[in-house]
Amino acid sequence: SHMAELVAARMKRPQGWNRPANARRDGPHYDYLVVGAGFAGSVMAERLAADAGKKVLVIDRRPHIAGNAFDRLDDAGILIHQYGPHIFHTNSEDIFAYLSRFTSWRSYEHRVLASVDGMLVPMPINRTTINALYALDLTTEDEVDAFLASRAEPVEVVRTSADVVISKIGRDLYEKFFQGYTRKQWGMDPSELDKSVTARVPTRSNTDDRYFTDKFQVMPRNGFTAMFENMLSHPNIDIELGVDYRDVRERVSFDRLVFTGPVDEYFDYCYGRLPYRSLQFKHETVDTAQFQPVAVINYPEPSVPYTRVTEYKHLTGQRAERTSITYEFPSEEGDPYYPIPRAANQLLYKRYEALADAAEDVLFVGRLATYRYYNMDQVVGQALATYRKLGIGPVVEAAP
Numbered sequence: 001s002h003m004a005e006l007v008a009a010r011m012k013r014p015q016g017w018n019r020p021a022n023a024r025r026d027g028p029h030y031d032y033l034v035v036g037a038g039f040a041g042s043v044m045a046e047r048l049a050a051d052a053g054k055k056v057l058v059i060d061r062r063p064h065i066a067g068n069a070f071d072r073l074d075d076a077g078i079l080i081h082q083y084g085p086h087i088f089h090t091n092s093e094d095i096f097a098y099l100s101r102f103t104s105w106r107s108y109e110h111r112v113l114a115s116v117d118g119m120l121v122p123m124p125i126n127r128t129t130i131n132a133l134y135a136l137d138l139t140t141e142d143e144v145d146a147f148l149a150s151r152a153e154p155v156e157v158v159r160t161s162a163d164v165v166i167s168k169i170g171r172d173l174y175e176k177f178f179q180g181y182t183r184k185q186w187g188m189d190p191s192e193l194d195k196s197v198t199a200r201v202p203t204r205s206n207t208d209d210r211y212f213t214d215k216f217q218v219m220p221r222n223g224f225t226a227m228f229e230n231m232l233s234h235p236n237i238d239i240e241l242g243v244d245y246r247d248v249r250e251r252v253s254f255d256r257l258v259f260t261g262p263v264d265e266y267f268d269y270c271y272g273r274l275p276y277r278s279l280q281f282k283h284e285t286v287d288t289a290q291f292q293p294v295a296v297i298n299y300p301e302p303s304v305p306y307t308r309v310t311e312y313k314h315l316t317g318q319r320a321e322r323t324s325i326t327y328e329f330p331s332e333e334g335d336p337y338y339p340i341p342r343a344a345n346q347l348l349y350k351r352y353e354a355l356a357d358a359a360e361d362v363l364f365v366g367r368l369a370t371y372r373y374y375n376m377d378q379v380v381g382q383a384l385a386t387y388r389k390l391g392i393g394p395v396v397e398a399a400p
């Protein structure tokens with residue numbers, strides 16, 4: 001059964017797992033030390049080990065692999081995402097094919113509702129949303145386009161996350177769906193954030209209520225952690241968990257480094273701290289089979305302290321009598337989760353990037369190390385490209 005598979009997947013542990021932190025004082029020599037066992041670190045480790053035949057040590061300061069994509073069975077036996085909902089989507093055949101070596105998939109198209117004006121309406125805003133909100137009966141895309149055009153406010157240069165929304169759909173929809181949510185999520189007004197942030201979420205004139213329109217929309221059948229276990233279970237890869245790079249670098253012998261943690265941390269914050277946004281997660285199990293109609297409900301209202309509520313069974317397809325949910329409370333303090341896209345931060349990152357470029361035998365890969373608001377597939381793509389640029393793999397790939 002699906003459950004038995006999940007449990008079995010979690011009992012299988014790659015070699016080197018949880019080795020005591022002092023076991024390597026006279027340990028082996030590694031070609032590469034990879035800091036971070038998330039997507040960036042795991043893809044790099046897998047390629048270096050399996051394609052280039054390098055000896056790799058992967059470490060993470062957390063007690064588990066998979067980085068922010070880590071999922072696990074909770075006390076009720078429900079598969080939850082410890083760091084909030086992770087939905088895989090990509091347009092890239094290559095990235096999908098690469099990950100398919102380590103997992104089979106379950107089709108899943110993500111749908112999100114927003115709680116606005118006492119209703120639950122589709123987000124991204126679509127024709128259904130507009131009809132519900134304004135008690136209209138628009139039936140064609142042209143009618144919706146005309147409605148939005150009548151609301152849109154011209155903005156001379158679209159620079160911020162406020163401009164990009166207001167110039168397309170006007171102030172009322174902006175305030176209802178974007179302003180409150182963004183203020184909570186980022187601790188600042190959309191007018192202070194780069195346009196790329198709210199531009200992630202489109203507005204549609206049709207009735208497509210999917211969150212993403214990518215060609216591939218799938219979830220790893222046995223979860224993300226099981227997929228990472230398969231990526232990392234290679235004889236050339238050792239893993240140490242619950243250890244910080246600071247404590248490992250003196251004790252382990254290695255030639256080159258792949259660093260996937262925060263780039264400013266690597267350089268001891270010499271130019272000051274790069275701002276990252278954090279979240280606090282409140283995980284709960286409730287005594288009902290289904291808690292909400294879709295996997296995620298967004299709460300843009302300022303009166304609600306959390307941004308969204310996720311019910312995992314929608315994502316995983318798991319069946320159980322109870323269900324587990326997560327509330328997300330954005331916060332200044334805590335693990336770095338989101339780089340904060342705005343001009344001043346990008347300038348500061350550029351200074352660190354110059355140091356990173358000059359650091360010999362160190363590769364910086366991933367969302368924290370390159371300070372980019374990347375989705376999972378983009379991090380995989382970045383890691384594969386970084387590996388390819390090394391030019392150390394076999395010249396000819398084995399035919400399938």
Ligand code: FAD
Nearest residue numbers: 036038039040061067068084086087245261366367375376
């Ligand atoms: P991480 O996963 O952060 O891995 C870095 C690892 O390095 C961490 O485990 C950390 O503990 C470790 N580390 C850092 N410094 C050190 C050190 N000094 N010593 C030892 N270890 C260290 N993407 C999607 O595509 N779809 C989604 O639906 C989605 N939802 C998301 C929801 C949330 C709440 C968040 C925060 C992110 C979401 N993402 C989503 C983005 C996704 O999480 C990232 O793209 C991806 O996990 C980044 O991988 P990474 O390896 O770069 O970083």
Ligand code: UDP
Nearest residue numbers: 123177178179181182185197198200201298
């Ligand atoms: N956003 C919003 N209201 C919503 C959904 C998103 O204002 O209902 C804005 C918000 O600023 C958010 C950004 O759009 O941070 C990107 O949304 P996405 O769902 O991509 O965020 P993520 O899943 O990365 O947290």
